[in-house]
Each structure stands twice: as C-alpha cells, then as structure tokens.
Amino acid sequence: MQPEAIKALFDQQAAGYDRQWEKTAPIRQCLHFLLEPVFAGLPEDARILCVGVGTGAEMAHLARRCPGWRFMAVDPSEAMLEVSRRRAEQEGFIDRCVFHAGYVQELPEAPAYDAATCFLVSQFILDIDERAALFRAIAARLRPGGLLASSDLAADTASPEYAVLLEAWMRTMAGAEVPADALERMRRAYGEDVAVLPPAQVEAILRAGGFELPVPFFQAGLIHAWVSRRAAG
Numbered sequence: 001m002q003p004e005a006i007k008a009l010f011d012q013q014a015a016g017y018d019r020q021w022e023k024t025a026p027i028r029q030c031l032h033f034l035l036e037p038v039f040a041g042l043p044e045d046a047r048i049l050c051v052g053v054g055t056g057a058e059m060a061h062l063a064r065r066c067p068g069w070r071f072m073a074v075d076p077s078e079a080m081l082e083v084s085r086r087r088a089e090q091e092g093f094i095d096r097c098v099f100h101a102g103y104v105q106e107l108p109e110a111p112a113y114d115a116a117t118c119f120l121v122s123q124f125i126l127d128i129d130e131r132a133a134l135f136r137a138i139a140a141r142l143r144p145g146g147l148l149a150s151s152d153l154a155a156d157t158a159s160p161e162y163a164v165l166l167e168a169w170m171r172t173m174a175g176a177e178v179p180a181d182a183l184e185r186m187r188r189a190y191g192e193d194v195a196v197l198p199p200a201q202v203e204a205i206l207r208a209g210g211f212e213l214p215v216p217f218f219q220a221g222l223i224h225a226w227v228s229r230r231a232a233g
Contacts, residue, residue, distance in 0.1 A: 023176040027220045032061040034218050038227045044068040046114040051104050052121035056084030063093040070096045105137045115147040123152040126195050135209020142230045151225035156198040169221045
C-alpha cells in the first residue's frame with residue numbers, strides 16, 4: 001500500500017479502532033506480557049521509541065510497568081496519534097511522552113533511544129529494500145546495543161500450511177465480529193496490499209536493516225514477533 005493510502009485508512013479507523021478489535025485483545029495482551037521480559041534489562045530511565053504507535057496500547061502497557069521510562073510516539077496518522085495522546089493523558093503518563101505525527105525518518109538521526117517497538121507496521125511496505133530502510137531508520141536512532149521488538153504478519157503463502165492457518169485466522173477475525181465483506185477484503189489484501197512473507201525472510205530484512213540475531217518471542221496465528229539488537233557499527 002502507498003503511504004498516503006495507509007494513513008487515510010488508519011485516520012478513518014482511529015476513533016473506533018480499539019472497540020473494533022476488542023475481541024482479539026487477548027492476542028495483543030499476550031504480546032505485551034511477553035514484551036516485558038524482553039525489555040527487562042533496560043535502564044530504569046530508558047527512552048523508548050514507538051514506531052507506528054497507533055492507539056498507544058504497547059506504550060501504555062510499558063508505562064504502567066515502568067514508571068521511569070519515557071516515550072517517543074511516532075505515527076503518520078494524526079487521528080491515531082490523538083487517540084494515543086488521550087490514552088496517555090487518561091492513564092497519567094502524558095508527561096513522559098513526546099508525540100510526532102509523521103515518520104521515524106523525520107526524527108533527528110542520533111542514538112537517543114534504548115529500545116524501540118514496531119508492531120504490525122513493516123508488513124505494509126511491499127518493497128523489500130524500502131522495508132529494510134524502515135528498520136535502518138530505527139537502528140540509526142537506537143543507542144549501541146539497543147533493542148527492537150517488532151511484529152508482522154508472516155507466513156509462507158505458497159505452502160499448504162498457509163491455507164490451513166489462513167482459514168483459522170479468518171475464523172478468528174469472524175469471531176471478533178469483523179463483517180463478511182471486510183473479511184473478504186482482508187483476505188485479498190494479504191495477497192495484494194500486505195507483504196506477508198515467510199518468517200525467515202522477515203528476519204533477513206531485519207538483518208539488512210541493521211539488526212542482528214532476530215529471535216522469535218511470540219506467535220499467534222499469522223502474527224510473529226521478534227526481538228533483535230542494533231548491530232555493532
């Protein structure tokens with residue numbers, strides 16, 4: 001998908017996004033639960049870069065667990081960022097946040113952050129080199145040894161296993177009361193507008209983007225998540 005099309009899509013969905021996906025919240029909650037030990041070694045005053053922060057769910061989770069952490073929330077959708085800002089205000093950690101409506105490439109290129117999150121973002125970049133460039137932009141803003149927790153839809157779409165997994169995933173979405181026409185659009189999007197790649201290929205993109213040793217720490221259906229470390233140099 002083109003960046004402006006993605007921005008328009010999420011601008012449109014922002015107000016009701018959390019409500020729409022409420023029945024799939026256990027997936028998100030499990031990801032955030034497993035994110036805690038992944039980031040457990042970070043400093044008490046860590047600075048966290050949240051790329052494609054959306055409605056701010058992972059930022060809020062980390063803010064509740066780690067009262068000394070500060071956050072840079074980045075999202076091209078101003079509507080999504082406004083939901084994230086309201087969440088931070090309601091939960092009392094807005095004084096620890098900076099919000100940037102735009103792209104991570106627009107931030108100063110300096111090693112300012114101890115860790116980053118990038119959940120369900122890079123899958124929307126169809127060009128592999130551009131996808132790696134996103135990760136390079138994140139790496140350039142992490143301190144030496146900085147951690148990245150990233151997730152994307154991933155599968156070998158040419159395999160017979162994918163057909164089984166996709167049907168199960170569609171039933172999961174149907175159980176979340178996603179309308180039938182939206183499910184059909186989602187199914188088409190996975191073949192046209194979303195770069196669903198084999199996990200090994202996503203890991204190769206992370207390496208090309210300046211990260212080393214991508215380690216899977218979570219999978220639920222089509223969603224895979226990795227932790228990796230900014231490569232030396």
